[in-house]
Amino acid sequence: MAQKSKFRPTSRPSAKKSSNERTHSKKPTLKEQARSPRPVREDLVLQACLEAYALVRHEGRLSDRALDFTLRRKTNLYSSERRAVAERVYALLRRQRTVDFLLSRAHPQFDSLDSTRQDVLRLATSRVLHGDALGEVARTSSLTPADASALSALPQAAAALEALPEKKRFPIAASLPDFLAERFLAQYGKDAARAAEAMNERAPLTVRANLLKEDRDALAKRLSTEEVESKPSLLSPMGLHLETRMNVFSLETFREGFLEIQDEGSQLLGMLVDAPPTRVVDACAGAGGKTLQLAAQMKNRGDLHALDIDTRRMEDLKKRARRAGVHNVRAQLIAAEGPEADSSLDSLAGKADRVLVDAPCSGTGTFRRKPDARYRLTPEHLAEHVARQKALLERFSRMVKPGGRLIYGTCSVLREENEAVIEDFLSRHPEYTVRPVAELLGPELGAKVGPGPFLRLAPHTHGTDGFFGAVLVRAK
Numbered sequence: 001m002a003q004k005s006k007f008r009p010t011s012r013p014s015a016k017k018s019s020n021e022r023t024h025s026k027k028p029t030l031k032e033q034a035r036s037p038r039p040v041r042e043d044l045v046l047q048a049c050l051e052a053y054a055l056v057r058h059e060g061r062l063s064d065r066a067l068d069f070t071l072r073r074k075t076n077l078y079s080s081e082r083r084a085v086a087e088r089v090y091a092l093l094r095r096q097r098t099v100d101f102l103l104s105r106a107h108p109q110f111d112s113l114d115s116t117r118q119d120v121l122r123l124a125t126s127r128v129l130h131g132d133a134l135g136e137v138a139r140t141s142s143l144t145p146a147d148a149s150a151l152s153a154l155p156q157a158a159a160a161l162e163a164l165p166e167k168k169r170f171p172i173a174a175s176l177p178d179f180l181a182e183r184f185l186a187q188y189g190k191d192a193a194r195a196a197e198a199m200n201e202r203a204p205l206t207v208r209a210n211l212l213k214e215d216r217d218a219l220a221k222r223l224s225t226e227e228v229e230s231k232p233s234l235l236s237p238m239g240l241h242l243e244t245r246m247n248v249f250s251l252e253t254f255r256e257g258f259l260e261i262q263d264e265g266s267q268l269l270g271m272l273v274d275a276p277p278t279r280v281v282d283a284c285a286g287a288g289g290k291t292l293q294l295a296a297q298m299k300n301r302g303d304l305h306a307l308d309i310d311t312r313r314m315e316d317l318k319k320r321a322r323r324a325g326v327h328n329v330r331a332q333l334i335a336a337e338g339p340e341a342d343s344s345l346d347s348l349a350g351k352a353d354r355v356l357v358d359a360p361c362s363g364t365g366t367f368r369r370k371p372d373a374r375y376r377l378t379p380e381h382l383a384e385h386v387a388r389q390k391a392l393l394e395r396f397s398r399m400v401k402p403g404g405r406l407i408y409g410t411c412s413v414l415r416e417e418n419e420a421v422i423e424d425f426l427s428r429h430p431e432y433t434v435r436p437v438a439e440l441l442g443p444e445l446g447a448k449v450g451p452g453p454f455l456r457l458a459p460h461t462h463g464t465d466g467f468f469g470a471v472l473v474r475a476k
């Protein structure tokens with residue numbers, strides 16, 4: 001495959017894995033780790049890839065659930081084969097639009113093939129794009145001679161892609177829906193390709209040390225006794241990137257609550273809350289990723305109100321809090337909207353020192369981990385997210401006491417879900433002013449995070465998931 005600057009195969013699989021990709025691997029025994037890896041049984045791996053990919057592409061299932069569903073039933077697969085299935089399906093989902101374009105050019109009958117044969121070709125093409133040798137891919141993909149010759153025509157198809165005008169080329173090369181590609185181009189300008197490329201890389205597996213128990217150095221040592229290598233994250237002082245492939249949930253260290261899986265960007269957003277041990281509200285607490293971090297900031301003291309509309313996530317939060325040794329959290333299920341939702345917050349009105357609104361969003365910052373999410377997103381969904389974000393910020397701001405802080409965050413990189421939501425809020429609330437995030441993070445970390453009043457993280461600039469954070473202070 002021709003290696004062009006704007007269109008090159010991504011790096012070969014390395015030890016870096018997204019949490020989704022890792023979760024599907026069974027924990028290898030020490031003996032298994034010591035043994036050299038078995039050769040992958042390509043026919044079984046291909047079958048499993050086809051099943052999982054079809055569930056996502058043709059039945060609309062979420063990628064992690066589809067892989068879970070498939071791999072649970074494939075009890076005969078070895079760990080290395082399970083990993084190969086997860087890696088290959090995720091890799092194809094990240095490049096799906098590019099792969100479809102290339103095949104429509106390289107294979108004269110591609111559009112009229114049956115869907116399984118198309119998917120076999122897609123998986124094979126994706127492997128070639130990721131650097132696997134063409135001959136090996138053709139040999140192990142059960143291709144007909146016509147289909148195998150399409151693989152040989154991929155370089156010409158790639159050249160045809162390169163020759164397209166930028167506005168047409170970019171969405172295909174970045175594997176983004178047109179409306180998102182337009183926003184990336186408008187927002188990132190000449191950096192759009194780099195931004196999209198980084199979103200199509202695999203994410204590191206990052207954990208946060210539970211500071212209620214011990215710091216990250218102690219955590220790193222503890223992990224090494226379970227033969228898990230890690231290295232400190234560069235931005236978050238409590239983050240570790242795990243370098244050993246394994247299922248975190250099976251570690252003793254995890255089961256005893258010493259760590260939580262949490263992207264470094266999410267940890268930085270949590271740091272902006274700087275929660276005192278008084279009264280704090282985590283208004284969209286979900287399963288408690290940030291709630292647990294806030295509880296540690298509060299040293300398990302004061303009242304931490306964790307609110308959400310989702311029963312299942314609230315139950316998860318309670319379990320996670322128990323495991324982490326957190327006992328200052330009051331979890332409260334609330335109504336999504338309407339007078340009931342408003343009245344359930346009356347008792348907290350004007351009483352909180354900090355209110356975190358970690359709002360539901362498009363998730364454009366987490367495409368590394370959920371590569372299929374982009375194909376589900378539409379301009380209408382995006383508009384709904386923005387309307388909800390504005391409404392939630394309005395509703396929960398009522399709980400901030402004079403002199404208190406309102407912290408707004410998303411895992412989106414899109415301006416309209418971030419800066420624009422804050423501008424809209426401030427235009428109606430002159431009693432709030434923006435506190436620049438560097439002031440809260442301190443000079444060293446502030447400099448690393450970058451200029452501007454807000455936290456704006458992205459895979460291509462910081463190596464984290466994309467996160468936005470704003471801190472607004474209510475006048476006394």
Ligand SMILES: C[S@@+](CC[C@H](N)C(=O)[O-])C[C@H]1O[C@@H](n2cnc3c(N)ncnc32)[C@H](O)[C@@H]1O
Pocket residue numbers: 283284285286287288289290291307308309310313334335336337358359360361392
């Ligand atoms: C980005 S997620 C939160 C992630 C969580 N803070 C964490 O760190 O793991 C957004 C959450 O907002 C919740 N949500 C959606 N609408 C809501 C509403 N009207 N009131 C409160 N929470 C809401 C969703 O159920 C979801 O759990």
